[in-house]
Amino acid sequence: MQAIWYERQGSARDVMVLGTMPDPEPAVGEVRIRLHASGINPGDVKKRQDAFGVGMPFPRVIPHSDGAGVIDRVGTGVPASRIGERVWCFGAQSYRPFGTAAQCAVVPAAQAVALPEGVSFDQGACLGIPVITAHRAVHAFGSVAGRTVLVQGGAGTVGLCAIGWARLAGAQVIAVVRSPDDVVKARSAGAHEVLCVAGLGTETTVQALRKLAPAGVDHVVEVAFDANVEIDAEVLAVGGSIAAYATGRPTPSIPFWPLVFQNVRIFFLGSDDFPIEAKLAAASEVEALFSSGWPGFTIDKVYPLEQTAQAHEHVENRRTTGRIVIRVPD
Numbered sequence: 001m002q003a004i005w006y007e008r009q010g011s012a013r014d015v016m017v018l019g020t021m022p023d024p025e026p027a028v029g030e031v032r033i034r035l036h037a038s039g040i041n042p043g044d045v046k047k048r049q050d051a052f053g054v055g056m057p058f059p060r061v062i063p064h065s066d067g068a069g070v071i072d073r074v075g076t077g078v079p080a081s082r083i084g085e086r087v088w089c090f091g092a093q094s095y096r097p098f099g100t101a102a103q104c105a106v107v108p109a110a111q112a113v114a115l116p117e118g119v120s121f122d123q124g125a126c127l128g129i130p131v132i133t134a135h136r137a138v139h140a141f142g143s144v145a146g147r148t149v150l151v152q153g154g155a156g157t158v159g160l161c162a163i164g165w166a167r168l169a170g171a172q173v174i175a176v177v178r179s180p181d182d183v184v185k186a187r188s189a190g191a192h193e194v195l196c197v198a199g200l201g202t203e204t205t206v207q208a209l210r211k212l213a214p215a216g217v218d219h220v221v222e223v224a225f226d227a228n229v230e231i232d233a234e235v236l237a238v239g240g241s242i243a244a245y246a247t248g249r250p251t252p253s254i255p256f257w258p259l260v261f262q263n264v265r266i267f268f269l270g271s272d273d274f275p276i277e278a279k280l281a282a283a284s285e286v287e288a289l290f291s292s293g294w295p296g297f298t299i300d301k302v303y304p305l306e307q308t309a310q311a312h313e314h315v316e317n318r319r320t321t322g323r324i325v326i327r328v329p330d
Contacts (some may be wrong), residue, residue, distance in 0.1 A: 002329065003102035004064045004308040012309035012316075016048075023097065024106045026075035031082060031112045033089055035069035037102040037125035038305075038326040040315050041157075043271070044093070048312065058097035064306075065093045067100030068115060068124030069328070086121075087112040088286075089192045090128030090279065094272045100125070101308055102155045103328055110280060112305040116287040119296070126157075126297045126323045127286060133271045134161030135282030137243040138169065145170035148213050150235065152221030154191060155182030155321060157297065158245060162191040162221040164294035167284075171219075174212050176205075182321070188295050216240065223257040226252030233258040245269040247256045298322035305329060 093099030154175025216237025
């Protein structure tokens with residue numbers, strides 16, 4: 001098979017190689033997917049850059065955890081009826097060396113999920129990490145039915161999923177976005193209220209959110225913990241909660257006493273290490289998410305496999321807010 005890999009970390013064009021490897025074979029309980037599309041997440045870029053300082057986990061890494069394609073082979077213990085099934089997958093490069101930037105990938109059978117009817121391979125390749133992270137962020141503290149959920153970064157990839165999950169679960173959803181163009185995206189994803197904070201200071205933002213949620217916010221899905229925790233502390237109801245999955249500064253300061261007096265619970269989310277039950281719960285509800293009217297992702301650009309380095313640079317430079325997909329050749 002053709003694949004993109006790296007054997008050292010660094011800049012995309014310096015370390016990424018296009019080459020040929022033997023087709024992988026599924027082990028017991030696994031399936032092999034003939035991939036049509038591979039999705040790039042920020043974490044894939046950071047792993048290649050060694051942004052987390054953990055070094056090379058394997059001598060050779062085929063990047064990307066998310067992808068979509070057709071099952072063409074199954075391992076022992078997996079029904080042969082799954083061959084030919086259109087699927088999206090998650091975790092292909094989570095504690096495993098070979099991800100989806102290749103013509104084939106092998107994953108545990110439960111991590112290859114039936115692609116809902118009418119959903120394209122490109123769209124399916126974008127689902128894994130964002131959909132699962134957002135589901136965990138919304139549901140980490142239990143039911144949000146009848147509660148007010150604030151989604152910070154509501155036009156981002158995880159934010160759009162979180163809006164959809166919270167709306168599906170019966171929450172009142174408030175989304176915060178950074179530009180007027182993002183208001184439409186957040187509303188189409190299901191937000192009841194959208195606050196654009198372009199040009200607004202912290203105090204004005206807090207005042208606006210208090211008007212939208214006079215009794216306080218019950219739960220916050222947080223994309224920028226360092227930048228927003230003071231705002232979150234001001235608008236949370238007593239006993240409220242924050243689920244944070246990203247931060248700008250790795251050692252953020254927090255308003256300790258306001259959080260203490262509000263009895264706030266904070267949950268930090270690392271998607272690779274979610275309990276498998278949480279991942280499977282999210283995957284099992286994706287069809288319901290689409291059926292609810294959630295529009296899916298905007299795909300800004302599709303690159304061929306041989307241009308994966310350029311695609312990584314596209315993600316690094318954040319030139320667009322939509323998704324970037326690798327199209328895998330037959």
